[in-house]
Amino acid sequence: MNYKLSNIGIVVLNFNGKILLEKFLPDLIKYSSKSNIYIIDNNSTDNSLSMLKKDFKKINVIELNKNYGYSKGYNEGMKDIDDEIICLINNDVKVFPNWIDPIVDFYNKNDKVAILQPHILSLKNKEKFEYAGAAGGYIDKLGYPFCKGRLFNYLENDNKQYDNNYEVFWSSGACFFIKNKIFKSLKGFDEDFFAHQEEIDLCWRAKIKGNQVWSIYKSKVYHLGGGTIQYNHPKKTYLNHRNNLFMLIKNLPDTNFINVLLKRLFYDYLTFFWYLLNLKPKHSIAIIRAHLSMIFSYNKMKRKRLPENNLHNYFTINNLPYNYFIKGLKKYTDLKVNKNNFR
Numbered sequence: 001m002n003y004k005l006s007n008i009g010i011v012v013l014n015f016n017g018k019i020l021l022e023k024f025l026p027d028l029i030k031y032s033s034k035s036n037i038y039i040i041d042n043n044s045t046d047n048s049l050s051m052l053k054k055d056f057k058k059i060n061v062i063e064l065n066k067n068y069g070y071s072k073g074y075n076e077g078m079k080d081i082d083d084e085i086i087c088l089i090n091n092d093v094k095v096f097p098n099w100i101d102p103i104v105d106f107y108n109k110n111d112k113v114a115i116l117q118p119h120i121l122s123l124k125n126k127e128k129f130e131y132a133g134a135a136g137g138y139i140d141k142l143g144y145p146f147c148k149g150r151l152f153n154y155l156e157n158d159n160k161q162y163d164n165n166y167e168v169f170w171s172s173g174a175c176f177f178i179k180n181k182i183f184k185s186l187k188g189f190d191e192d193f194f195a196h197q198e199e200i201d202l203c204w205r206a207k208i209k210g211n212q213v214w215s216i217y218k219s220k221v222y223h224l225g226g227g228t229i230q231y232n233h234p235k236k237t238y239l240n241h242r243n244n245l246f247m248l249i250k251n252l253p254d255t256n257f258i259n260v261l262l263k264r265l266f267y268d269y270l271t272f273f274w275y276l277l278n279l280k281p282k283h284s285i286a287i288i289r290a291h292l293s294m295i296f297s298y299n300k301m302k303r304k305r306l307p308e309n310n311l312h313n314y315f316t317i318n319n320l321p322y323n324y325f326i327k328g329l330k331k332y333t334d335l336k337v338n339k340n341n342f343r
Contacts, residue, residue: 001084003107005034005100009083009180013073015042017091018051020224024094025056031095035087036060040077042067070173071189071198078180078188086183089175092224094123102218103177106165114182114211115203117171118219119149121158128155130223133172135162136215137200138337140320141256142264143248145170145200147332148215151320154330161333163217169314171213173199174223182211190246190304192297196239197247204251208311234282241268241290249294249301253312265291267321313341 010032014021021039029037038060041049052061062077074088085107087100103116120133129135129149134156137147148168149156176199186205189198203213245264252260268287275283294301316337323329 001108001111003085003104005032005104006036007084008032008035008087008100008104008177009038009081009085010035010087010089011038011040011074011078011081012089012091013040013042013070013077014044014048014091015067015073016044016046016048018044018046018048020091021048022051022055024092025059028089028093028095029056029059031097031099035100036083038062038077038081040064040073042069042073068191069194071193071195072191075188075191078183082180084180085177086180087175087177088173089221090173090223092123093120093175094222094224096220099219099221102216106214106216107177107179110212110214112210112212113214114179114206115171115213116177116219117168117213117215118175118221119158119162119215119217120172120174121220121222122155123222123224126222127157129158130174130225131155132174132223132225133176135217136166136168137170137172137203138316139169139200139314141315141318142260142267142320143244143252144320145197145244146320147172149332151324151330151332151335154324156331162215165214165216168213168215169207169316170200170203171215174225175221178202182206190250192300193243193246194239196236197243201243201247201250204247204311204314205306207314208251208306208309234286237283238286238290241271241287242293245290245294246297246301249298250304251306251309251311251314253309253314255312270321313338316341 040062042064043066064076117136119135120130122128122130131150134147134149137145139145148162190201248261272284272287317335
């Protein structure tokens, strides 16, 4: 397949993001002029739709009848989009000239690649990587996500230390590209996640089926971040813990399923007590709620497991919390990673 810029559909999910659209959409249109641009609106109540219809008449607007969240919102809106490559991008991401060209070039040279991510930097501090994705994501054996450029809440400066194209385990939902046929063959995002870590689950399922996920350093975007749920909000704690457990139940290989899941629950309870000691009881309660939701949804998630899962080496390190909190390793380059895993 010889992909071109005209093969790409750029899809923005919006809910009450009128101010963000007014700020970021003009550059997205300007620097993506050969691609089709779609706004999926999750039943906004802030006049987003009237503004789009008035000021951005060439944009394809897809109106949903309720707020479905990130996962189902994209799934519903994507049903009638048939561009060969889809870019899912947040409404608070700033782009610059030629940001898509390295992506198209890489797709054309690599048939096995399904998903690509630009390097995602912070709009607030352009020297730093941004929390949501940084320079591409991985998980440890217990399912903790981390990135080149971001371990937990520690963000690295972009000193070109990751200026290579390389295979990663997951790409950030803030901005990533995926072949449309693969997105639809995987039935899109898991709608039970609602929001947070659904992109990691999607990438994990794609890799189980033999697809590749890569980070492309010559493509860079800048993310404002925190536009949906603030990073330190108890709701985010709940969704991250619940969805991470959902993801493990769905995707862990049979060989270490119980062992890994029990260890992860143990670490969740350590986090529970850490929040209590730091006088953040709402976050502790969020973890308990997440575990209760996992218990009630366990059988449902178990039925979603892919029968052909032989991806045993899905992780690059065994234990991120131990490396970060006990050994004090704050940068990806400090970690002793197994580069042969997850492939």
